[in-house]
Amino acid sequence: MGEAKLRVETTAFPGVFRSGNMVLTRNLAPGKRVYGERLFSQDGEEYREWVPDRSKLCAYIRKGGSAFPFRPDSHVLYLGASSGTTPSHVSDIVPQGRVYAVEISPRMFRDLVGVCEDRPNMMPILGDATKPDDLSFLVERADVVYQDVAQKNQAGMFAKAMKRFSAPCGMLAVKARSEDVSRDPRHVFQESAAYLRKEGFKVLEITDLEPFEKDHAMIVVES
Numbered sequence: 001m002g003e004a005k006l007r008v009e010t011t012a013f014p015g016v017f018r019s020g021n022m023v024l025t026r027n028l029a030p031g032k033r034v035y036g037e038r039l040f041s042q043d044g045e046e047y048r049e050w051v052p053d054r055s056k057l058c059a060y061i062r063k064g065g066s067a068f069p070f071r072p073d074s075h076v077l078y079l080g081a082s083s084g085t086t087p088s089h090v091s092d093i094v095p096q097g098r099v100y101a102v103e104i105s106p107r108m109f110r111d112l113v114g115v116c117e118d119r120p121n122m123m124p125i126l127g128d129a130t131k132p133d134d135l136s137f138l139v140e141r142a143d144v145v146y147q148d149v150a151q152k153n154q155a156g157m158f159a160k161a162m163k164r165f166s167a168p169c170g171m172l173a174v175k176a177r178s179e180d181v182s183r184d185p186r187h188v189f190q191e192s193a194a195y196l197r198k199e200g201f202k203v204l205e206i207t208d209l210e211p212f213e214k215d216h217a218m219i220v221v222e223s
């Protein structure tokens, strides 16, 4: 059970809670921390603090992002899972769904596997996000594609995965400096969005993640 008490309130986003400025999710693995986050209890439930400096999805919520495609039974294709910080919160948000957590680095993957062991709805996949065909035998369906991979052509990689799995919704965390260190990040965000529109997606929102993440934006799309 959590270590401290606080007043947890629901939000417009299913599975996301607030207490003042603090964002929380209900812990699907009670008693377990993933990255040193604080745990709190209320009415027999345990909640995990979601730290916006550690997670672009939480930064998006703190910045007032209003499009939130996750539902309790969503299947989420998560590209760039690293050691599982944000994927673990997504796992809390989709307790009847699934998180296919794809990571290319064997070192990060080892930590990711440990996080998935406590979470029945998380499947770790050691794989390459640029090759969605290679993932298809493990991914039953994707209601949401979430991508956080810092490399060139982020929008191209994202569009390919969205199309391969016919995903209705997606969230793309864009790191401007991975595209071009010399360009104004705002131009890079607009170019990524323009590319996605050209590929046939409807861009719902572009949210700059400053001050939590410098030179990053979250782009939310529908197919």
Ligand SMILES: C[S@@+](CC[C@H](N)C(=O)[O-])C[C@H]1O[C@@H](n2cnc3c(N)ncnc32)[C@H](O)[C@@H]1O
Residues within 6 Å of the ligand: 054, 055, 056, 079, 080, 081, 082, 083, 084, 085, 086, 087, 102, 103, 104, 105, 108, 127, 128, 129, 130, 148, 149, 150, 151
């Ligand atoms: C910024 S970190 C992700 C952080 C994570 N999304 C979170 O919020 O907890 C980006 C990750 O993408 C991984 N990555 C880079 N290229 C990749 C690729 N082609 N396929 C899958 N993962 C990749 C990196 O190894 C790194 O762990």
